[in-house]
Amino acid sequence: MPRPRPPARPAPAQPPSRRGVIGAALLAALTAGTAAGCGTAASRDPDGPLTLWSALRGTDTLVAEWNARNPEDPVVFDMVTSGLAGGNAKLSNAAQAGNAPDIVSLVDADLPSFAIDGVCADLTGLVPPRLRTALGPQAWTNGEIDGRIYGIPLDLGPMLLVYREDILDAHGIEVPTTWDAYHQAARKLRRDARGVRLGTFHPNAYNVLAAHAMQSGGQWFRTSEDAWTVDFLDDPTLRVAAYWQRLIDEDLLMVAPGSSQEWMSALAGGRVASHLVGPWGLAALSRTVPDTAGRWRAAPLPQWDPGRPVVGTDGVSVHVVTADSNRKERAMRFLEWLTTAPEAITARLSSGTSSLFPAAPALVEPASRQFEPDFYAGQDLYGLVTGQARLLRTGWTWGPRMQATATSLHHGLARLRYGTTITDALRAAEAETLPDMRSLGLSVRTA
Numbered sequence: 001m002p003r004p005r006p007p008a009r010p011a012p013a014q015p016p017s018r019r020g021v022i023g024a025a026l027l028a029a030l031t032a033g034t035a036a037g038c039g040t041a042a043s044r045d046p047d048g049p050l051t052l053w054s055a056l057r058g059t060d061t062l063v064a065e066w067n068a069r070n071p072e073d074p075v076v077f078d079m080v081t082s083g084l085a086g087g088n089a090k091l092s093n094a095a096q097a098g099n100a101p102d103i104v105s106l107v108d109a110d111l112p113s114f115a116i117d118g119v120c121a122d123l124t125g126l127v128p129p130r131l132r133t134a135l136g137p138q139a140w141t142n143g144e145i146d147g148r149i150y151g152i153p154l155d156l157g158p159m160l161l162v163y164r165e166d167i168l169d170a171h172g173i174e175v176p177t178t179w180d181a182y183h184q185a186a187r188k189l190r191r192d193a194r195g196v197r198l199g200t201f202h203p204n205a206y207n208v209l210a211a212h213a214m215q216s217g218g219q220w221f222r223t224s225e226d227a228w229t230v231d232f233l234d235d236p237t238l239r240v241a242a243y244w245q246r247l248i249d250e251d252l253l254m255v256a257p258g259s260s261q262e263w264m265s266a267l268a269g270g271r272v273a274s275h276l277v278g279p280w281g282l283a284a285l286s287r288t289v290p291d292t293a294g295r296w297r298a299a300p301l302p303q304w305d306p307g308r309p310v311v312g313t314d315g316v317s318v319h320v321v322t323a324d325s326n327r328k329e330r331a332m333r334f335l336e337w338l339t340t341a342p343e344a345i346t347a348r349l350s351s352g353t354s355s356l357f358p359a360a361p362a363l364v365e366p367a368s369r370q371f372e373p374d375f376y377a378g379q380d381l382y383g384l385v386t387g388q389a390r391l392l393r394t395g396w397t398w399g400p401r402m403q404a405t406a407t408s409l410h411h412g413l414a415r416l417r418y419g420t421t422i423t424d425a426l427r428a429a430e431a432e433t434l435p436d437m438r439s440l441g442l443s444v445r446t447a
Contacts, residue, residue: 010362045324046145049074050334051101053091054080055082056282056317057106058348065347075334078287084108088403095119095322097284102325104105104302106151108142108316109207109402115150117442120320123404124149126332134340135193138392139359143318145397146223152335153359157278158311158388159211159301162285165377166385167196167273167344175299179243182302189273199274200266202258203413206406209422212240214312214393215303228437230399233423239304248416255416260366264288267403276301278314286332286375292435293375300388313389316359342366357385401436407431408432 038191048242052075062076078101080087086108094100095117104192106114112250114120127149132140135153142298143151149364163175168185176182186198193235213220215238216303222229247253254272266272275285282298308335338344345363347369349356358367368382399405412425430446437444 003383013056042425044326048327049076050103050327050331051076051078052103052105053078053079053080053087053101054105054319055087056105057354058351060352061350062338062344065343069343073330073334084143084303086411092117092120095324098324100322100324102327103319103321105154105317105319106149108153108313108318109398110317110397111143111151111320111401112145113402114320115145116442118323120150121323121325121328121330122148122150123152123321125327126153126321126328127352128336130339133335134362136360136361137394138214138389141392141394141396142313142316151320152332154317154319154339155280156359156385156389156392157280157313157316157357158385158392159215159276159278159314160388161274161276161298161301161384162282162296163274164270164292164420165297167193167270175297177300178306179302179304182244182304183247183252186247187250190252196271196273197254197266198272199276200254200256200258200263200272201416202263203255204257204410205417206409209240209244209260209409209413211278211312211314212244213237214396215301215420216240217310217311217397221397223397227443227445229439229445229447230433232426232432232433234447236319237426238423241426245422248422250288258405267290276314278316279355279357280315280380281355282376282381283353283371287353291374294377296376297379298376298381298384300384308407310393311389312393313396339363346370355381357382357389361386398440399433399437400440401417401433404436405429405433 004024006414033121037131050073052059054077060077060079065130069076080090091100091104091114100119111120117218138156139153140149143153144147161175168175171189173185173188174358176185182198188197189196210220213236216239218232218237218240220232222236248255254266256266261395267275268291275281277285285296286293303309319335321328322377325331339360340360342363345358345367348354352370355371358364364382373379373381409425409429412420412428413422418436432445434446
């Protein structure tokens with residue numbers, strides 16, 4: 001039985017070459033979906049409540065605030081778990097069955113996959129100019145693919161250096177502002193403080209390695225007129241790989257998975273003196289090692305060239321409207337409020353357990369009032385992040401099967417202790433990514 005769909009909204013004409021970049025796979029996904037069943041979102045009451053799935057902290061209080069202000073247009077919220085086996089799998093299954101919700105929150109790296117699979121609606125014609133202006137170019141980098149908008153950005157994630165002020169002060173180490181200075185600080189700390197390392201290399205954190213590549217000028221994925229280009233071994237990425245490999249080879253870093261008991265124990269015990277993370281990680285660190293409160297500070301990320309500062313992003317969120325939703329205009333009204341209204345960010349962060357940094361500059365001040373900075377001795381963290389957000393690299397594109405790519409990269413990096421190098425892991429991940437993308441019907445080439 002054919003799946004009923006809402007009447008198609010006229011779309012701007014696209015150049016024929018677009019089909020080679022994303023269109024072929026999208027067409028295949030939509031065609032397959034047509035045969036999947038007949039119980040679709042389009043068959044629901046268009047005047048019924050909006051449905052929202054999210055794993056983000058504070059979404060329950062945010063929805064409650066919206067519903068109190070808009071009883072005639074309620075939102076029904078369903079909390080999902082994050083990650084490939086959690087909300088991502090649930091969304092894929094729901095979309096195939098034709099019962100996806102109206103709105104879903106995603107990590108930015110997962111957006112291309114769901115867009116190519118036909119799960120996300122193209123929102124380009126529905127985004128009002130005022131919303132484009134309110135969020136800014138750094139944010140829209142995270143919601144666009146091939147010049148089209150598929151996700152509404154929520155936050156910004158400039159990488160930061162978070163460090164133990166007491167440990168660095170005790171050994172006469174200044175906070176490094178360049179990567180060369182970071183290397184020298186790591187050497188000094190290892191020499192002067194037995195059993196202490198300046199930082200950690202996480203073999204399971206593709207997002208951090210990607211953020212370093214962004215800062216250095218790398219571009220793992222590009223879309224052109226007729227194809228995707230994949231290049232995990234460009235000169236900027238190789239510079240990043242060589243740098244971190246040297247620190248590992250010199251035994252200047254702890255090598256341990258992020259969120260592992262081994263790593264968290266080292267943080268709590270003062271055996272790791274710094275952490276590289278985006279703004280969301282500021283609150284996460286305070287929950288991980290609460291007994292070290294007052295000893296941590298945050299600083300700008302070290303630079304390759306201080307005269308031309310730039311930073312990469314570490315995991316941000318976007319909201320998508322599903323292709324099968326027949327409430328797209330209503331969904332966009334809710335998402336504009338969610339991303340730009342002061343009362344929305346206040347409600348989301350009212351528990352004080354999140355350090356999310358909103359994409360909309362107008363929301364930074366109300367957001368800062370909701371986060372208690374005692375763990376960082378009262379430091380003005382939102383002021384720091386505001387300055388760093390201006391340095392965010394734009395133009396980065398994630399791959400269309402980033403979870404699979406990340407898994408490949410993690411497998412390679414997990415073998416660092418056994419002689420594999422970071423460059424080896426990048427090379428293997430690129431080789432495994434190419435056939436995966438081609439299986440989607442995409443035109444793909446290497447640089």
